[in-house]
Amino acid sequence: MTDNLHIVVLAAGSGTRMGSAHPKVLAPLGEWPLLRHVVATAETLEPTQIHVVCGAGVEQIRTALGYLAVNWVEQPQPLGTGDAVAAAMDAIPDHAQVLVLYGDVPLVRPRTLTHLLTTAASDGMAILTTELAEPAGYGRIVRDAAGGVAAIVEDKDLAADQRTIREINTGLMVAPAAHLRDWLARLSNDNAQGEYLLTDCIAMAVADHRPVVADPAETVAETQGINDRRDLACAERVYQQRRNDDLLAAGVTLRDPARVDVRGRIEVGRDVLIDVDVVLEGEITLGDGVHIEAGCVIRHSVIGDGGRVMAHTVVEHAHLATECQVGPFARIRPGTELGHRARIGNFVETKNASVGASTKVNHLSYVGDAALGTGVNIGAGVITCNYDGANKHVTTIGDDAFVGSNSELVAPVEIGAGATIAAGTTLTKAAPPNQLSLTRKEQVAVDNWRRPKKNR
Ligand code: UD1
Numbered sequence: 001m002t003d004n005l006h007i008v009v010l011a012a013g014s015g016t017r018m019g020s021a022h023p024k025v026l027a028p029l030g031e032w033p034l035l036r037h038v039v040a041t042a043e044t045l046e047p048t049q050i051h052v053v054c055g056a057g058v059e060q061i062r063t064a065l066g067y068l069a070v071n072w073v074e075q076p077q078p079l080g081t082g083d084a085v086a087a088a089m090d091a092i093p094d095h096a097q098v099l100v101l102y103g104d105v106p107l108v109r110p111r112t113l114t115h116l117l118t119t120a121a122s123d124g125m126a127i128l129t130t131e132l133a134e135p136a137g138y139g140r141i142v143r144d145a146a147g148g149v150a151a152i153v154e155d156k157d158l159a160a161d162q163r164t165i166r167e168i169n170t171g172l173m174v175a176p177a178a179h180l181r182d183w184l185a186r187l188s189n190d191n192a193q194g195e196y197l198l199t200d201c202i203a204m205a206v207a208d209h210r211p212v213v214a215d216p217a218e219t220v221a222e223t224q225g226i227n228d229r230r231d232l233a234c235a236e237r238v239y240q241q242r243r244n245d246d247l248l249a250a251g252v253t254l255r256d257p258a259r260v261d262v263r264g265r266i267e268v269g270r271d272v273l274i275d276v277d278v279v280l281e282g283e284i285t286l287g288d289g290v291h292i293e294a295g296c297v298i299r300h301s302v303i304g305d306g307g308r309v310m311a312h313t314v315v316e317h318a319h320l321a322t323e324c325q326v327g328p329f330a331r332i333r334p335g336t337e338l339g340h341r342a343r344i345g346n347f348v349e350t351k352n353a354s355v356g357a358s359t360k361v362n363h364l365s366y367v368g369d370a371a372l373g374t375g376v377n378i379g380a381g382v383i384t385c386n387y388d389g390a391n392k393h394v395t396t397i398g399d400d401a402f403v404g405s406n407s408e409l410v411a412p413v414e415i416g417a418g419a420t421i422a423a424g425t426t427l428t429k430a431a432p433p434n435q436l437s438l439t440r441k442e443q444v445a446v447d448n449w450r451r452p453k454k455n456r
């Protein structure tokens with residue numbers, strides 16, 4: 001069946017109803033632009049070639065998605081879907097089967113397309129259809145007295161008695177290349193839209209005694225086209241429901257599937273629990289028993305077995321070993337690596353930092369460009385001063401060191417293993433191992449000082 005399959009993805013429409021400066025097919029759905037979803041689905045059918053027809057905005061589309069293994073075709077003017085398919089036909093041999101997809105119909109599933117392809121006779125057409133309670137705006141499937149497909153009539157060209165037809169053309173269809181080439185060449189733009197309509201090929205196929213079948217899609221949602229922001233939002237919900245179903249099927253507990261968004265690939269262990277209002281982006285691994293509390297954003301990260309990401313924490317490009325605890329209200333930035341049982345507490349920011357096993361940074365600290373050993377205790381409000389205005393410098397802290405609250409560690413600086421840094425120290429030189437280092441003004445008590453009093 002996929003022997004000589006060519007897939008044409010139409011993406012040259014203007015998409016004015018999105019009200020965007022960017023081509024519609026670059027609008028985001030989950031982790032990808034719309035067009036990438038369609039191409040990814042097309043790829044599952046293992047076609048000989050995928051052709052993407054672009055119009056205005058082709059430069060932007062190719063800049064964003066130039067890495068896709070497709071044949072980029074330009075349709076100079078948006079003269080209609082028939083003209084768009086015709087633009088791709090140069091690169092398609094006569095013996096091919098042509099599957100037409102839309103760049104703005106991103107949710108169609110591979111199995112639906114496989115079914116459409118098997119439904120089509122080798123010398124005939126198959127049209128993916130659906131029934132809508134409110135079919136206005138769509139091309140209708142017009143049937144003959146025997147119930148066979150006779151034509152597709154566009155909404156604007158409908159006769160009064162055809163308006164009530166609820167069976168509509170989703171736009172996705174299959175046709176034999178040689179015949180399609182011939183039909184496309186004979187299209188006229190003598191219709192209400194003044195366009196070359198791909199859908200006019202159906203009546204031509206019928207006239208040529210080619211078999212034409214309507215194949216109803218299993219679900220309406222997957223045939224939904226995206227024309228405006230409301231459609232995009234609806235599609236996002238459908239997509240998220242699928243992704244959340246995948247997580248549930250993989251054994252994850254979602255406190256509310258409607259309040260977890262997945263924009264990437266998630267690998268999960270057993271007994272993972274995700275609370276509400278969580279966003280997961282990019283490549284993420286969640287080990288056994290990981291618990292993500294409410295309001296977290298996690299991007300491109302690994303959370304080891306037994307990890308707990310407490311409420312309202314952001315974790316990006318980080319690697320957490322087993323049994324780490326971060327948050328609530330922590331910001332774990334790129335290049336953070338936490339060892340077994342490390343803890344990062346509230347209002348702590350880490351960046352480009354390796355934190356050894358069982359080390360604790362529990363309150364209100366900034367740890368950047370730093371290497372912390374094991375069993376280190378960082379007091380409240382400790383800051384690594386890593387940036388001198390021009391360059392970043394490294395702070396190194398040995399095993400079992402204790403850094404007192406509100407200390408500033410002016411990098412580059414090193415704290416030896418077992419060292420103690422007294423609270424409020426501004427450390428500018430190496431602190432020797434196992435010793436107390438401090439910089440501290442002497443405390444004075446002022447005699448005869450009176451606290452100001454308010455006049456009553
Ligand atoms: C089309 C179908 C209609 C169907 C509907 C489903 C035709 C003539 N009509 O109508 O039967 O019910 O889709 O949503 O096919 N495009 C191009 N170049 C063009 C025009 C369009 O590449 O010159 C692309 C668009 O980017 C889009 C797709 O073709 O991906 C459909 O175009 P659109 O204008 O949305 O078609 P409709 O009028 O909605």
Ligand code: CA
Nearest residue numbers: 104225226227
């Ligand atoms: Ca449309």
